[in-house]
Amino acid sequence: MNTACYLDANIIIALIFPTDAHYKNSLEKVYHLNIQGKKLVTSTYALVEVTRNTLHTISQSEQGKYIFAEPLPQYIQLLQNLKPNQRCEALLNYIISYITKNFHIEVIEQESLYQIETTNNTKIAKLFHEGIKLSWIKIRTKDLLHIAIANLLKTHGVKCIITTDKKDFEPIKQTLEKDLDLKVEILTP
């Protein structure tokens, strides 16, 4: 099985925003891993974060905070013309196509993550159970779930997490490497 790296949502965001501070190093890392034949994976959970944040950026462009290069605003407007739920659906599909075709990133979903387990007569999805079992790690819940997913995706060869989040991941880097056997690569601009 090929070794795989799990990409945090912030790497995906950097890759789809070419003027982002982390675009160049994320792109270099992704190309380098592609050349090495390493698998790049992310989760549908990460896509929730990416879609939400991208949508937030689009909506703020109306107030002039973000300005899209010509001739892109007319395509952004087509997204804006859709009903809110449809806009999110279109955006999700855009993101999947773009990262899959351009960077060979695979979005992995696995039924086993949602397998129902039981604890104290209470049903719990395996993913959330894993998150709870790892909640001794000092990190925000949002990031803890990425770690839980990466840990469960070891069955897909995941051996590392790549993120731009130095503030949250630097303090727990060694813990993840030593206790979970998950290497952490923090990209800096």
Next chain:
Amino acid sequence: MGPYILIEIGLNASEAFEIWNFLVDRLYPRTRIPVFVTWKGEMDLSPSDFGKKLGEILAKMNTSLFTLTHPVDLTKEFSEE
């Protein structure tokens, strides 16, 4: 973004995407200039098909829909939320 080719056609979105795809496959590898197609007709694609096709075409030209005119640090902005 630099120079680009923009073509407006009087067809619906689904037909325009077929032509756009055809043009990108033939023009972009030779010129390395991004090609864009807009349409005057109806948006006859579902939202998911629209997003999927747009992502596929722009990926072929390594051109992101979210190319801004200015630098940003979104990863920092979002991590502070």
